Amino acid sequence: MGFALPLSVMMFVSFYEFVPNELIEAAIVDGCSPFRTFIQIVFPLARNTVITIASMYSILIWNDFIFANTFISEGSAKTVAMGLKDYVGAFGNVDWGSTFAAIAISILPPLLIYFALNKWVTAGMTMGATKG
Template identity: 55%
Template sequence: MKKIRKILLYLLMTIILAVQIYPIFWIFMTSLKTTDEIQSKSTFALPATFNLQNYVRAIETSNLGLYFKNSILVLFITIVALVLFSSTAAFALEKMKFRINQGILSFFLLGITIPIHVTLIPLFQVYRDTHLLNTYWALIVPQIGFNLPLSIYLFITFYKFIPNTIMEAAAIDGASIWRIFSYIMLPMSKNCIITVVTMNSIFIWNEFVFANTFISDSNLKTIPIGLFDYIGAKGMVDWGATFSAISIFLLPVLIVYFLLNKGIIAGMTTGAVKE
């Protein structure tokens, strides 16, 4: 009976893995097909040859390099700000006890419950009045605001399992609060930082709603918006170049995730087992 359960579990895991991986595999395979293969052959057919001409066309017919630069710039500034703000806020809320810290924490966590879409019109009006439309800040500020609550919560969960005696020993040796945070707490939070960076990087890299609402200048478009370049006259789509551009778009996310995979799991499971 136990052996049958194990086989069924492995079978279920294999099915889930196939469902998750196949769309990505299909995108990469389609990007290598010729136009005739895409139009005439079965969707599930493998490419006859590895045709890299689609990738050349994707780069030549679009400002893909510019969109990459915009996405990386927005991602870098947002991630640095998120790690800085969430780690310091969580440190203050968890380790520097004061009367209203639970109220402030509840206020931050309330942000998790607010749907992004209900803020689009108010944010658009604010950005219009403050002349922030068609600027990088129109993408960076809301990304920080909406991703901050969960990032703070992850850091607080991690800080709970760092003994206060470490801080007390450092304070006795004359270390200031800032030195305790910078030289003790932050280095110990490596796995949590990796989790926050990776989790938010995927959301920010794939973000479409804010970019589509607040950016109309072609020079400031990010990759998700830039993919519209492959829609030609009368809605005709160059599918080969489109799938090639999507493949290029997916590669950084996949590389970052697989490189930091162990750190993400360690950060997410911190405190799950109490020794």
């Protein structure tokens, strides 16, 4: 959470700066509460930003090794990166065939997520890049 929060806040703030105030004012005039205005009008506009942040950090968490190696001691709670470490044998001996097969299988879920959400990730990353 601590590492994800700064970039997430920056992306959401840059997105919410470009939400037209007229939309919020029109919702208030129509009788929407601030919570309903956010849920029904502003948050659906932020779909690209939410998808971008979720996909970026899901890939980051999927590939995490340092925190998992530091804090996880049980074999049943290992992450994918920790499981790949088990392919290195004693004295650094590695069966490269099975190691490369395990790596290829372990990168499939993040790749599939990224390719499925590519359009929204690209739109979310470039949304605050240009003004006008």
